[in-house]
Amino acid sequence: MGLVGTIPPQMGNLSFLLRLDLSNNSFHGTLPEEMARLRRLKYVSVAYNGFAGKVPMWLETVRSLNKSSFRIIASQEFQKRLGNCRSLRC
Numbered sequence: 001m002g003l004v005g006t007i008p009p010q011m012g013n014l015s016f017l018l019r020l021d022l023s024n025n026s027f028h029g030t031l032p033e034e035m036a037r038l039r040r041l042k043y044v045s046v047a048y049n050g051f052a053g054k055v056p057m058w059l060e061t062v063r064s065l066n067k068s069s070f071r072i073i074a075s076q077e078f079q080k081r082l083g084n085c086r087s088l089r090c
Helices: 009-013 033-037 057-061 076-083
Strands: 019-021 026-029 043-045
Touching (some): 033 057
Parallel strands (some): 019 043
C-alpha cells in the first residue's frame, strides 16, 4: 500500500472491524492502546512495518483473536511476549 507514519488512536473507533491488514507499509512507533476496543477483530496483520517495542498489553484483551490470526514480523522480544499472551486462543 505504501502508507507511512503511525497508526492513529482513532483506529480504535472502528469497532465493526473483523479483519485488519496493515502489512507491507512503513508504519512505525507502537500500536495504539485504543485498538483494544476492536472487540470483533478476528485477524490482524502488521507484518513488514517498522514497529518497535513490546507487544502491547491490550492485545491480550482482544478475545476474538487467536495466535494463528495475528501475523507479525518483529523483534524477538516482540515475538517472545506474543507467546506469553495466554488469552490468545491457540
